[in-house]
Every structure is written in C-alpha cells, then in structure tokens.
Amino acid sequence: MLVNCGGLYSDKLAEMTGANTGLQIIPFRGEYYDLIPERQYLVKNLVYPLPNLNFPFLGVHFTRMIGGGIEAGPNAVLAFRREGYSRLDYHAGEFAEILSFPGFRKIAKKYWRDGLGEMKRSYFKQAFVSALQRLVPEIRSEDLEPGRSGVRAMACDRDGNMLDDFAIYDAPGIINVCNAPSPAATASLAIGETVAGKVLEQL
Ligand SMILES: Cc1cc2nc3c(=O)[nH]c(=O)nc-3n(C[C@H](O)[C@H](O)[C@H](O)COP(=O)(O)OP(=O)(O)OC[C@H]3O[C@@H](n4cnc5c(N)ncnc54)[C@H](O)[C@@H]3O)c2cc1C
Incomplete structure (x- = not known):
C-alpha cells in the first residue's frame, strides 16, 4: 500500500x-510576528477575528504558544514557489505552473483585491499592525519582531474553487x-x- x-x-x-x-496545489505563505516579552501581558489568551466566509483561513490573530511567547499572524501571501518560506524564494518553473493553471487565474481574477491586501500586510509592517490593532488596539509596531513562516498547501480545482x-x-x-x-x-x-x-x- x-x-x-x-x-x-x-x-x-x-x-x-x-x-x-484535476487539482493543483497553490502555495500560500503565512508570516508571523512575535510579540516582545515586555508586551506579552497584553494577550492572555487566543484572540481571533470573525472569519471571512470565502477564505476562512484569512485573518491575523494572536496565539499563545505552549512553550511561552505570543505569535501574531499569519497573513496569506501567494508564494513564488511551493516551499517559498521567505519573500525572496522563487522558482521559475513552479511559479509558471501556478500562473498557467486555469483555476488559479480564475481565483486571481475574482479575489485580486484580497490578494493585494495580503501582500500589503506582508511587505508593509504597519498594514499588518493595523490588522492586529483591530483585535488589540494597544499593540504598536515596535512591540513586534519578525517571526516564523509556514506555507499552506491549498488545493484548487480547474474551475477556480479552493x-x-x-x-x-x-x-x-x-x-x-x-x-x-x-x-x-x-x-x-x-x-x-x-x-x-x-x-x-x-x-
Ligand atoms: C501558517 C500556517 C498556519 C496554520 N495553522 C493551523 C492551525 O492553527 N491549526 C491547524 O489545525 N492547522 C493549521 N495549519 C495547517 C496545517 O499545518 C496543515 O493542514 C497540515 O500540516 C497538513 O498536513 P499534511 O500531513 O497534509 O501536510 P504537511 O504537514 O505539509 O506534511 C507533508 C510532508 O510531506 C513531505 N513531502 C512533500 N513532498 C514530498 C516528496 N516528494 N517526497 C517525500 N516527502 C515529501 C514534506 O516534507 C512534509 O513533511 C496551518 C498551516 C500554515 C502554513
């Protein structure tokens, strides 16, 4: 077997x-910031936003980690390769495969605004911080340090459904x-x- x-x-x-x-995996990177120890008293539990029903995995939140520490995130940015754990990771063949998949093009056409919003939260820290401030208004940019990232394997069909x-x-x-x-x-x-x-x- x-x-x-x-x-x-x-x-x-x-x-x-x-x-x-008929499915293709589309990679979406999720990036986190870590809350600095001096400000961890602001988050005593898990704090989540209401889900976007089109994309329930979207929406940064606060996670209290089992080994200590608080993670803030993740966003969901199209990765330019499957194992694209950083913004600079790129693979021409894999990226071309994503762009040429009809299902991805349909998703991009429909949800480009959401996608650009996620990119903004990736490239501009203040945009990420603003999203977090909706949950904990006291959070400031200097309270957050870049943390880990992960890549979601989102299966997409040819009709543009994730x-x-x-x-x-x-x-x-x-x-x-x-x-x-x-x-x-x-x-x-x-x-x-x-x-x-x-x-x-x-x-
Ligand atoms: C940022 C982020 C946040 C998430 N948050 C949550 C959460 O809060 N709660 C939750 O339940 N889930 C969460 N998930 C989702 C969760 O991580 C995945 O749903 C889960 O890991 C999927 O499990 P899997 O075994 O299918 O794949 P994976 O965990 O990706 O495992 C696949 C394995 O296959 C191996 N592999 C790949 N290709 C090959 C190959 N060719 N040959 C041999 N080995 C190969 C890989 O190295 C890997 O070890 C999150 C994911 C991300 C990225």
Whole structure:
C-alpha cells in the first residue's frame, strides 16, 4: 500500500500514481510576528477575528504558544514557489505552473483585491499592525519582531474553487491525501485514523 500525504507536493505525487484529480496545489505563505516579552501581558489568551466566509483561513490573530511567547499572524501571501518560506524564494518553473493553471487565474481574477491586501500586510509592517490593532488596539509596531513562516498547501480545482474540505482519494493499493487544510494539524490523529481505516479496508 502507498499512502501519499505529501502536503505541498501531494498533487505531484498523486499524478505519479496515475490519479487524475484535476487539482493543483497553490502555495500560500503565512508570516508571523512575535510579540516582545515586555508586551506579552497584553494577550492572555487566543484572540481571533470573525472569519471571512470565502477564505476562512484569512485573518491575523494572536496565539499563545505552549512553550511561552505570543505569535501574531499569519497573513496569506501567494508564494513564488511551493516551499517559498521567505519573500525572496522563487522558482521559475513552479511559479509558471501556478500562473498557467486555469483555476488559479480564475481565483486571481475574482479575489485580486484580497490578494493585494495580503501582500500589503506582508511587505508593509504597519498594514499588518493595523490588522492586529483591530483585535488589540494597544499593540504598536515596535512591540513586534519578525517571526516564523509556514506555507499552506491549498488545493484548487480547474474551475477556480479552493477546496476547503479534506480530499482523500483511494485506488487499489494507493491512498492519496490531496487536500488537508487547517484544521488538519489539530485533527491529525482523527485524519490518521481515517486513512489507516482506508488502508485496512483494502488489506
Ligand atoms: C501558517 C500556517 C498556519 C496554520 N495553522 C493551523 C492551525 O492553527 N491549526 C491547524 O489545525 N492547522 C493549521 N495549519 C495547517 C496545517 O499545518 C496543515 O493542514 C497540515 O500540516 C497538513 O498536513 P499534511 O500531513 O497534509 O501536510 P504537511 O504537514 O505539509 O506534511 C507533508 C510532508 O510531506 C513531505 N513531502 C512533500 N513532498 C514530498 C516528496 N516528494 N517526497 C517525500 N516527502 C515529501 C514534506 O516534507 C512534509 O513533511 C496551518 C498551516 C500554515 C502554513
């Protein structure tokens, strides 16, 4: 049995198994700032905005980390390569693949304003801070230091829909996990159980 749970490359791996999902992974980087220790008293818990129903993953928030510290973010910026963890990461072939995918072009046409807003929050710290101030007005730019980033693997179909549910395809001998968006980390044990169940069914 082969189980493909390759995140940012899950579509490529699925293709190699002969699956025709019609999906392509579009990478969206999420960048964080860290709240400096002297100002961490401002955030005593998790603080979230109301979700944008078109893009529930959008909207910076405050996260109290299990090992201490407070993260602020993430934004959601189109990455110029799949493993584009920094603003300078770029891969001509992968970027061309994104731009030439009809589903991406449809999304870009429809949501370019949201996309530009996210880019603004990436390149201009004050724009990021303004979004955070809607949740905690006392936050100032000097309270925040650049933090980590992650890249979301968003599966998109050719009609320009971003899949917001899990997409797991099984074929004889193969399970392809082609979309596992947030909260897939939180739900990872349950997803693992589901995938293991599918393997056992075939065995
Ligand atoms: C900024 C950010 C914030 C998030 N916040 C949350 C949150 O608050 N709560 C939540 O539940 N989820 C959150 N998520 C989403 C969560 O991280 C993902 O849903 C989850 O990690 C998806 O799991 P996965 O196993 O499908 O993929 P991944 O975790 O990406 O794992 C894929 C693995 O496959 C490997 N791989 C890729 N290609 C190959 C290859 N060709 N050969 C071999 N190995 C390969 C990779 O190295 C990686 O280890 C967030 C994600 C981001 C980016």
